[in-house]
Amino acid sequence: MPDTLIEVRALHAGYKGHAVIEDINLSLGANEVLCLIGHNGAGKSTLLKCMFGLLPKMQGEVRLGGGLTLNEVALVPEGKGVFPSLTVRENFDLGLDAAKIQAAERGARIDWVLKVLPQIREFLHRRAGTLSGGQAQMVSIGRALLKRPRVLIMDEPSIGLAPKLFQDLLGPIRALQQAEGLTILLVEQNVREALKVSDRVAVMKQGRIVWRGTPSELNNDRLMELY
Incomplete structure (x- = not known):
């Protein structure tokens, strides 16, 4: 069982007293790629900001494990x-x-x-x-x-890119992750390409995580149900 580097427990967060995400439980293990998917407005970016310390939480907690510090976490912002x-x-x-x-x-x-x-x-x-x-x-x-x-968080890296360009970008990042044991949290809407380089998947909808599993378990029918 890999070390848990980031653990989110019962997290609520939002803006001006209004919760955008509610009761989020999520773990990110060492040497894995976790893909977080969901429509625009599902709360993915809000969750990232809270995990990265850019947005105060309303309830719950974000814990760092395995000796990880925030200085060892890098964020690639949307855009x-x-x-x-x-x-x-x-x-x-x-x-x-x-x-x-x-x-x-x-x-x-x-x-x-x-x-x-x-x-x-x-x-x-x-x-x-x-x-x-x-x-x-x-x-x-x-x-x-x-x-x-030690942890790389990427927020919608495919925005504005053709699918082939996105593939070319993800290839060397996945190779780096496997060679050096890097941990990646990949937030994406390009589900098909993101799942190709992911070990686990979490689906967000209306501010909550509604499904967790592996890419092989997330077939088209299941994806349609979740979305």
């Missing part, structure tokens, strides 16, 4: 998540600043990310605002990886 007026390298420098990486280690961190996502080399010195949607999403993920996190 492009880059500074368009800066070059890709300058975006990376900001990521290194935020992670408080020492100057002597910065070159090695960037080299490591470029091995994981080698296509970034082609546009490392271009302004991020000139990149395609797929390139910008790659930079956003690369910047999150600079801190060498």
